[in-house]
Structures are given as C-alpha cells and as structure tokens.
Amino acid sequence: MNLKLEDNGQVVLLQVKEERLDAHNSEQLKQELGRLFEEGKTRVVVDLKEVRFIDSSGLGALVSGFKNASSRQAGLKLSSLQSQVKSMFELTRLHRVFDIYTTVDEALEAF
Amino acid sequence: MKNTQIELQIKVPNQTRYLSLIGRISEELAAQLQNYNEDREALANHINVVLTEALVNAIRHANADNPDEEVEIRITVTDEELVLQVFDHGRGFDLNSISQTAKDSQDELEDHGRGLYIMRSLMDSVDYYPIKGGNVLEMHKQFR
Numbered sequence: 001m002n003l004k005l006e007d008n009g010q011v012v013l014l015q016v017k018e019e020r021l022d023a024h025n026s027e028q029l030k031q032e033l034g035r036l037f038e039e040g041k042t043r044v045v046v047d048l049k050e051v052r053f054i055d056s057s058g059l060g061a062l063v064s065g066f067k068n069a070s071s072r073q074a075g076l077k078l079s080s081l082q083s084q085v086k087s088m089f090e091l092t093r094l095h096r097v098f099d100i101y102t103t104v105d106e107a108l109e110a111f
Numbered sequence: 112m113k114n115t116q117i118e119l120q121i122k123v124p125n126q127t128r129y130l131s132l133i134g135r136i137s138e139e140l141a142a143q144l145q146n147y148n149e150d151r152e153a154l155a156n157h158i159n160v161v162l163t164e165a166l167v168n169a170i171r172h173a174n175a176d177n178p179d180e181e182v183e184i185r186i187t188v189t190d191e192e193l194v195l196q197v198f199d200h201g202r203g204f205d206l207n208s209i210s211q212t213a214k215d216s217q218d219e220l221e222d223h224g225r226g227l228y229i230m231r232s233l234m235d236s237v238d239y240y241p242i243k244g245g246n247v248l249e250m251h252k253q254f255r
Contacts, residue, residue, distance in 0.1 A: 019131075019164075020130070020131050020134065022127070022130050022131075022134075022163055022167075023127050023130065023163070023167040023170075023171070024127035024128055024131070026131050028130070039143060053156065053159060053160070054160075055160055055163045055164060055167070055226070056164060056167075056225040056226035056229055057167065057226075059225060060222045060225065063222060064218055065224075066220070067220060083152075084152070084153070084156040087156070088160065088229070091229060091232055091233075092219065092225055092229065093219045094219055094226065097219050108115065111128065
C-alpha cells in the first residue's frame, strides 16, 4: 500500500495514495495507524482524497485507528472523502463517529 | 419469461489481490445496463462493494485463505433484476450467526458483521447455502 507520511511536529498527515482501500491493503493502514499512536503521536489526519472505493475492511482499519486514538487521548481526523466513500460512511453510520473535513487544511486547523 | 441481457462467469484464485479486477468489471457492467434510469455511479459502487464483501467472505472464511483454491463469480442481468453469485469450495461459514450479531449490535464501532450489513442494505436479498462441493452466496437486486 502506498502511504505518504508528513510530520510537522504538531500533526501527522497520512495520505492514502490508493484508489481502493479494501481487504487487500487495509491491514497496512491499520498497522501504520497503530504504530503512530504507539509512538506517542496525538494528532493524526488521514487524507482519503485519492480513495475512490472503500469496503468494510477499509472502514474497519479506520475504526481500529479511531479506537486506538481514543484509548490514548489522541485524535484522528479524516479529510477529503470522495462521494462514494462518504456514502459508505453514511450507510454504516460511521460519519457520526469520525470528525470528517472537506479539505486537509480544515482537518489540520481543527486540532 | 426472464430475458437475460448479460451473463458473466469469472474464476479467480482465492487471493484478495484480485478484488480490484472484479471491482472494475462490476463497475463496467453497471455502465452497460439497459433500462436503468437511476444513479449509475451509485449502482456501480454498490455492485463493486457487495461483490468485494462476498469475495472476501469466500476467500478468508469459506476457503480459509488457501491461495490454491479458487472462487467463481457469476453475474446475471435480466430485464427485471441483477443476480450476483459467489461460489466457494470450502467449509463455509454461518451467515445467520453473523447477521444476528450485526442486527443486535447498536454500536457503530463493532467490527463484526459490517460487511454483511452493507450487503443486506444495498441488495434486496442475501442468502448463503450449500451446493455440491461447496457453497454459494447469492444476492438479488430488482430493477424498479
């Protein structure tokens, strides 16, 4: 899985550079989020701008990151959801769980 | 009599790397449907996601991640409905136990059963039953 990580010392920006976030690659995202929170990062934005498709495994990886963050008083925010990805969050009611922003800048500023 | 527009049969190895191939085929299929007047992009995504969920169930659970196994997908389009079937050759799994958990759970953060919930929400019916040498997960969606 192609993940791009930027850390400015305040916030970590994790960009998912994949068209699909599914059972084939979502485990890597789950592991990466786990590693970041384990390292003590407290503010993470996952940018989904390039993701056109998400399945229950992809949603599960983000939920795992959210739970991990919550248990450590850290924060995980999402940005730039494409319409079909957003519809999966709404279908599973996860849009009520996550802080979702239209752009990366808005998500970064929200911390 | 049902008038079949399209019937596709695809076999792929029991590996998740083939999910994107099946996803692309299913999205292309949505673009080709005749007499479909609703949102085609949404339909394309829905077929993609329900087939992905069904395939992952077959690959991971029914066929127990055995890379030497294979899964077969059959897509049938008639004037009235879309039928998606995913065949596995494995030990199967209990759809009802998953569905009961998903139904009972009020917690969005509960992982168990989210895939089945998605399939049930987007299709009119989802069934899983044994056939000779394996099982089939069968989904129907009526065109209205």
